[in-house]
Every structure is written in structure tokens, then in C-alpha cells.
Amino acid sequence: MKYTCIFLFLGVFSFANAQTTKALLDSALVKKEQGKFLEGIKLCEQAIVLDSTLSDAYFYKAGFHTALINRKNAREDYANYKAAIANYNKVIALNPEHATAFFFRGGTHDALGFINEALLDYKNSIALNEKQPEVYNSMGVCYAKKGKLMLALSHFEKAIEIDTSYAKAYSNVGNVYDMKNERIKACKNWEKAITLGYLGNQRRYESKCKQQ
Numbered sequence: 456m457k458y459t460c461i462f463l464f465l466g467v468f469s470f471a472n473a474q475t476t477k478a479l480l481d482s483a484l485v486k487k488e489q490g491k492f493l494e495g496i497k498l499c500e501q502a503i504v505l506d507s508t509l510s511d512a513y514f515y516k517a518g519f520h521t522a523l524i525n526r527k528n529a530r531e532d533y534a535n536y537k538a539a540i541a542n543y544n545k546v547i548a549l550n551p552e553h554a555t556a557f558f559f560r561g562g563t564h565d566a567l568g569f570i571n572e573a574l575l576d577y578k579n580s581i582a583l584n585e586k587q588p589e590v591y592n593s594m595g596v597c598y599a600k601k602g603k604l605m606l607a608l609s610h611f612e613k614a615i616e617i618d619t620s621y622a623k624a625y626s627n628v629g630n631v632y633d634m635k636n637e638r639i640k641a642c643k644n645w646e647k648a649i650t651l652g653y654l655g656n657q658r659r660y661e662s663k664c665k666q667q
Contacts, residue, residue: 483519496516514559517560517563536567539563570597588618591617592611623655
């Protein structure tokens with residue numbers, strides 16, 4: 456009877472912890488929507504104290520640190536970069552097949568200009584799940600930054616092959632053709648992106664294409 460009571464107590468305690476950590480992470484997501492990233496980090500840290508194996512807490516915390524990279528203060532940016540990478544590393548250690556963690560860690564590298572490291576993580580993500588148009592798109596952006604335009608174009612086209620309604624990839628295809636001085640093809644892809652709802656290059660389209 457004694458051991459039964461102990462096990463019952465532990466079960467109730469674990470359930471209460473799970474409920475509390477869920478509430479903390481739900482609140483963290485609200486802070487994300489509000490742009491209150493520092494408050495989100497604190498909520499994630501509270502959840503980690505209760506359960507150090509909670510990969511979502513590390514994942515969210517890493518995302519908050521990445522969001523704080525704003526290229527205004529190099530020291531603060533690097534501190535947030537290191538913190539984000541450390542938390543993504545923890546997620547991947549807990550779940551080595553977390554393709555999204557590799558993708559987001561790549562984005563953190565990219566945010567600070569570490570293009571080769573970003574590409575490596577994107578490739579790791581694709582190795583785990585090759586049906587990710589957003590990863591191919593991000594790889595294309597990295598290759599474009601490196602001046603490898605045809606390689607960039609092939610990755611944007613791969614993203615579109617997977618998801619024919621992925622507007623951002625069309626917009627990036629337009630950017631590549633613009634860099635290659637192929638205006639007609641650039642305008643066609645920018646227009647497609649705008650039609651699908653992505654307005655990132657609308658001004659460029661209006662200034663370079665509507666005058667034709």
C-alpha cells in the first residue's frame with residue numbers, strides 16, 4: 456500500500472508538471488505573437504526547470520534569441536546567436552531527426568552571415584525530409600549570396616516543384632533573373648509571386664516591369 460501511494464503521488468506530480476509546462480509554453484507562444492521575446496525566453500526557462508528534456512522549450516527559446524538578432528549591436532547579436540545555437544543543439548541532441556531544428560539552426564547561422572554553416576544545416580534538414588520547399592528556398596538564397604546564381608535558381612525551382620503555390624520562391628526566381636539582366640523572366644516570376652500573395656518585390660515589379 457505504501458508503494459502504491461508513492462507511485463500515485465509521483466503520477467499526480469508528473470501530470471501537474473506537464474500541465475504547468477504546457478501552460479508556460481502556450482504563454483511563450485503568445486509572447487511571440489506580441490513580439491515580447493525576452494519575456495518568452497523567461498517562460499521557456501521556467502518550463503526547462505520543470506522538465507529539462509522538453510525539446511519544445513529549447514526550440515522556442517532558440518527562436519526567441521534568433522528573433523532578437525537585429526544587426527544594431529554586434530555584441531548583443533553574437534550573444535543571442537550563441538544562445539540560439541546552444542538551444543537548437545539541445546533540441547537536436549534530444550531528437551537527432553528533428554528536421555525543423557536543423558532548418559531553423561541554419562536560419563540562425565544565416566542571420567549572422569555564416570552562410571556555409573547555414574547551408575550545412577539546410578542540407579542536414581533535407582536529408583531528414585526532402586519535401587521541404589522552404590528549406591530549398593533558403594538554400595537558394597544562400598547560394599545567391601555566394602554569387603552562385605544558377606545553383607540558386609535550381610534550388611528555387613526545386614521549392615516550386617514541391618509546392619507550386621510557394622510564392623516566395625517565384626519572387627526569388629525573379630530576383631535571380633533580374634541579377635542576370637533577363638527582365639522579361641524576372642517580371643513574369645515577380646508577377647506570379649504577387650498573384651499568389653507575396654508582395655516582397657511589388658515595388659521592384661512596379662518600377663521595372665509596368666513600364667515595359
